[in-house]
Amino acid sequence: MRPLSPTLLPMCIGIAAGAALLTSCANYHVRKGDEAYGLMAYAKAERHYTKALDHVQDRGVLVRAAEAARKQNHAEQAAAHYQAADAIAPLSGEEAFHYGQVLMSLGRWEQAEGRFLAVLNERPEDGAALDLLGSCQGYRSFYRDSTQFTISELPLPGIRTAFSAVPYRNGLLITGEQSASLQKANPWNGLSFLDLYYVEKHTLANWSPAEKIKGDVNGPYHEGPAVLSKDGRTLYFTRSNYYTRKLHKDAANVSHLKLFRAQLDEKGEWGEIREFGFNSESYSVGHPALSKDGRTLYFVSDMPGGLGGTDIWKCVDNGTGWNTPENLGPTVNTSGNEMFPTVNGDVLYFSSTAHENMGGLDIFEAHDEGGQWSSPQNLGYPINTTSDDFGFLLDSTGTGGYLSSNRSGPDRVYTLFVNEPVLLVSGTVMGDEDDALLANAEVTLTELPSLSDTTMMTGDDGAFTFKLKRNARYTLKAGHPGRLTQTRPVSTQGLSTSTTLRADMKLPSLVLDKAIAVRNIYYDYDEWNIRPDAAVELDKLAQVFMDNPQMSFELSSHTDSRGGDTYNLVLSDARARSAVDYLIRKGVDPHRLTARGYGESQLVNRCTNGAKCTEEEHQANRRTEFKVTSVKELASEQEEH
Numbered sequence: 001m002r003p004l005s006p007t008l009l010p011m012c013i014g015i016a017a018g019a020a021l022l023t024s025c026a027n028y029h030v031r032k033g034d035e036a037y038g039l040m041a042y043a044k045a046e047r048h049y050t051k052a053l054d055h056v057q058d059r060g061v062l063v064r065a066a067e068a069a070r071k072q073n074h075a076e077q078a079a080a081h082y083q084a085a086d087a088i089a090p091l092s093g094e095e096a097f098h099y100g101q102v103l104m105s106l107g108r109w110e111q112a113e114g115r116f117l118a119v120l121n122e123r124p125e126d127g128a129a130l131d132l133l134g135s136c137q138g139y140r141s142f143y144r145d146s147t148q149f150t151i152s153e154l155p156l157p158g159i160r161t162a163f164s165a166v167p168y169r170n171g172l173l174i175t176g177e178q179s180a181s182l183q184k185a186n187p188w189n190g191l192s193f194l195d196l197y198y199v200e201k202h203t204l205a206n207w208s209p210a211e212k213i214k215g216d217v218n219g220p221y222h223e224g225p226a227v228l229s230k231d232g233r234t235l236y237f238t239r240s241n242y243y244t245r246k247l248h249k250d251a252a253n254v255s256h257l258k259l260f261r262a263q264l265d266e267k268g269e270w271g272e273i274r275e276f277g278f279n280s281e282s283y284s285v286g287h288p289a290l291s292k293d294g295r296t297l298y299f300v301s302d303m304p305g306g307l308g309g310t311d312i313w314k315c316v317d318n319g320t321g322w323n324t325p326e327n328l329g330p331t332v333n334t335s336g337n338e339m340f341p342t343v344n345g346d347v348l349y350f351s352s353t354a355h356e357n358m359g360g361l362d363i364f365e366a367h368d369e370g371g372q373w374s375s376p377q378n379l380g381y382p383i384n385t386t387s388d389d390f391g392f393l394l395d396s397t398g399t400g401g402y403l404s405s406n407r408s409g410p411d412r413v414y415t416l417f418v419n420e421p422v423l424l425v426s427g428t429v430m431g432d433e434d435d436a437l438l439a440n441a442e443v444t445l446t447e448l449p450s451l452s453d454t455t456m457m458t459g460d461d462g463a464f465t466f467k468l469k470r471n472a473r474y475t476l477k478a479g480h481p482g483r484l485t486q487t488r489p490v491s492t493q494g495l496s497t498s499t500t501l502r503a504d505m506k507l508p509s510l511v512l513d514k515a516i517a518v519r520n521i522y523y524d525y526d527e528w529n530i531r532p533d534a535a536v537e538l539d540k541l542a543q544v545f546m547d548n549p550q551m552s553f554e555l556s557s558h559t560d561s562r563g564g565d566t567y568n569l570v571l572s573d574a575r576a577r578s579a580v581d582y583l584i585r586k587g588v589d590p591h592r593l594t595a596r597g598y599g600e601s602q603l604v605n606r607c608t609n610g611a612k613c614t615e616e617e618h619q620a621n622r623r624t625e626f627k628v629t630s631v632k633e634l635a636s637e638q639e640e641h
Contacts, residue, residue: 026055033064038253041187042068046077053081059088063095070098072189073388073406075105091115092122097129104359107386109136128308128336128354135357142358142380145497150417151382153408156199158209160191161411163404164225164340164391168232171200172402174413175224176210186222194222196237204415215270217262220245221255225340225391227288235262235270236297238286250282257284259299278303278315278325289341297322298341298348308335312350331373332366340390344398348373351390359386363403380497383416394418423468423492427503429458429478437462438507441480445490448473468492468501476503477547483507484628485547513627515556521579521624526563528574530582534624538579541626542586545593550632552592555580556625560618561600561609572597579624594629 033048049065052058066081082099085091091099100115113136119129156162162176173196180192195218200208212218217237226237241248241256249255259276279285280303287300295317302310303325311333315322328348332338336354339361343349346368351361355376362384364376378384383392383403388411391404399418404411429441441458445466458464468474471493479485486505508516518541521534530538545553557575559568576595584590600609603621607613 026052026058030058030061033061033068036187037064037068039187040253042071043190044187046072046074057084057088059085062088063091066102067098070102075102078102079106079108090118092118096122097126100129100132101353101359104132104136104357105386107359109139112136126335128334131334131336131354132357135359138356139358142378142384144380145421146381148380148419148421148497149383150419151403151414152204154207154402154413154415155205156207156210156413158211159197159199162197162199162210162413163411165393165402165404165413166226166228167395168198168228169200171198171207172413173198173213173226173228174210175226178210193220193240194224196224196226213270214268215262215265216273217270221247222257225287227290227342229290229294230292233264235264236260236276236288236290237262238288241281248281256281257286259285259288277322284310287340289343291343292345296343298343299325300339300341301325307333309337309353310339312338312341312348328373332376337361340392340404342391342393344394349392349394350376351388351392352376358384360388360406361390363389363392421470421496422498423470423495423501424465424499425468425474425476425490425501425503426463426465427476427505428462429464429480429505429507430462431483432506432508435506438480438483441478441505441507443505444477446475446477448475470495476505478505478507479547480507482510484510484544484551487543487547510551510628510631512631513629515625515627518624518626522619523557523575523622525618525622526571528571528578530578534579535582538582539586542583542588545583545588549589549592551628552594552630554594554596554627554629555583556596556598556627558598558602558604558621558623558625559600560621561603561607561611562618563600565599569597569599569601572599575624 029048029052033045033052036045036048046065046068049061049068052061053065062081062085066078066085069078069081079102082091082102096115096118100112100119103112103115113133116129116133116136119126120133123129159176160178162174164175166173175194176197177191177194185191186193196213197210198213199210202208217223217235219242221240221242223237223239226235228235237260238257239260241258247255258279261274261276262270263272265271276285283301283303285299285301285303289298290296297315299313300310301313305327307330312328313325314328315325327333332350334352334354336352338350338352341348341350348366348368349363351363353361355364356378363379365379366376367374383389385405385407387405387407389403389405389407392401394401401416403414403416405414429438429443430436431438439458439460439462441462442455443458443464444453444455446453454466456464469492473493474490475487476490477485477487484507486507488503490501490503518537520537522531524531555576557572557579559572573596576597580593580595583593600621604623605617605620607617607621
């Protein structure tokens with residue numbers, strides 16, 4: 001091997017020395033970053049990791065830098081670090097899951113979908129990953145009705161962040177942070193620790209500067225969020241686990257949250273602080289919410305017995321204190337994090353990182369249905385975004401309220417107004433023979449149970465539209481000269497977003513003695529009993545008969561070719577009578593109905609005696625038809641002539 005040239009030796013020594021210096025510098029920042037990360041000082045950790053990454057691209061450092069950024073909601077920085085780490089070696093497990101969550105928060109649905117698929121390939125049982133994969137695949141549904149709410153950020157002066165607003169005195173009680181000196185700052189993000197503040201409202205655009213509430217609630221570490229009793233004199237609030245100025249931590253260096261109660265004294269100050277009986281040194285309890293009567297306390301905890309992450313629990317006042325905490329169960333809670341509950345009547349609002357989710361924390365609604373919770377519904381955009389959305393609270397009217405979100409950067413409080421959904425029923429009236437649009441059809445919408453009517457006539461396009469009320473039931477009836485009138489039910493029950501219901505109506509021509517097939521009324525072989533599927537169609541036919549009280553009808557039944565001719569005639573007659581008896585029980589006037597069996601004399605296909613046919617072909621012949629046999633008005637006119 002040739003020796004190095006003497007002229008290159010100093011240069012190589014210089015390069016080596018420079019590389020050693022860079023490595024030493026990188027190692028210093030990695031070490032300092034790891035120290036800060038271990039202390040949950042994520043702002044400081046991120047600064048050191050960023051400086052280290054200026055000199056060396058190390059996968060472990062990239063992942064920790066991504067985590068430090070993610071925990072501060074710095075999504076763009078976190079995504080860039082995750083992407084760089086993934087390029088060195090593919091992310092998996094929790095790293096891939098968190099990367100997917102960050103991508104969702106940035107609205108990169110397709111990229112996030114791939115990350116959750118990777119997690120499920122590794123852990124098929126991961127329910128949170130499965131929920132978020134479904135969210136990525138169906139994210140457009142979150143935007144289906146963006147007009148239901150109007151959202152505006154509240155300008156709250158004198159405070160850097162604000163969330164979890166609660167009506168208080170002439171304004172709001174909020175949880176928030178202010179700017180802080182380095183010595184007094186929260187190492188997590190460099191701001192002050194959380195405190196409870198009062199902001200007084202003058203107008204929606206004009207609020208007094210935030211002031212800490214008076215008394216002994218606020219201390220040197222975190223306080224909030226909180227909830228007030230109905231009379232405004234009892235405060236339940238979240239607080240860090242500390243005594244005087246000493247913060248208590250467990251063996252894993254985690255300081256857990258605890259729940260406390262305070263009372264308002266005659267001076268307007270909060271004192272008499274008492275600790276919740278189910279607090280612990282080994283898990284967190286916080287985020288209180290109260291039922292309307294104040295006898296049920298909801299809270300968030302990662303105590304043993306949960307479903308993973310943080311769950312929502314409740315305690316009921318038994319007269320002498322709170323009973324044992326009860327988990328709300330798997331309908332509400334998931335393996336993700338459920339947090340920030342609020343209660344409005346029998347409706348529970350909460351935020352979750354799981355369920356069908358737009359990204360980050362989303363706000364969900366669940367109803368107490370006799371002791372069971374309904375499936376949580378995502379409130380969609382604009383209540384939810386790809387950022388963290390939480391602290392949802394409706395006022396007593398249900399038409400306005402507040403929510404919290406970091407959609408514009410830091411946590412802020414937003415006011416919301418509920419816009420009434422626009423509910424419509426639209427359709428066209430057509431003839432059944434050629435689907436021709438019918439002008440001058442009379443369409444009537446009848447509200448139930450008041451029976452108030454609204455009627456309109458169709459134009460040349462055969463179209464009609466009616467405005468509907470929320471949680472209401474209606475009947476819609478369409479009629480046209482020389483045709484059968486038809487009615488169908490319409491309901492807006494359960495609809496909370498703007499919706500146009502479709503109700504096209506087909507009106508058969510009125511031709512005496514012309515057979516009209518009734519679809520899907522079939523009979524089992526050698527039987528005449530009404531099958532459940534036939535009952536559904538006979539219910540519709542009963543409505544047609546009752547909608548046309550001036551007409552009389554023949555209901556006919558037909559068999560297939562199997563069996564003797566006489567037997568089939570008797571069987572078809574029994575089937576026709578069975579159908580007529582059913583219609584009479586449904587309220588049709590028996591004097592307007594005639595039953596007749598035709599046996600196998602009017603087959604609709606080639607399946608005559610001895611022909612080889614499938615069961616489906618034979619069943620097509622076991623059918624029911626009806627025809628109009630007389631019309632009172634028409635009969636009168638014929639008598640006059």
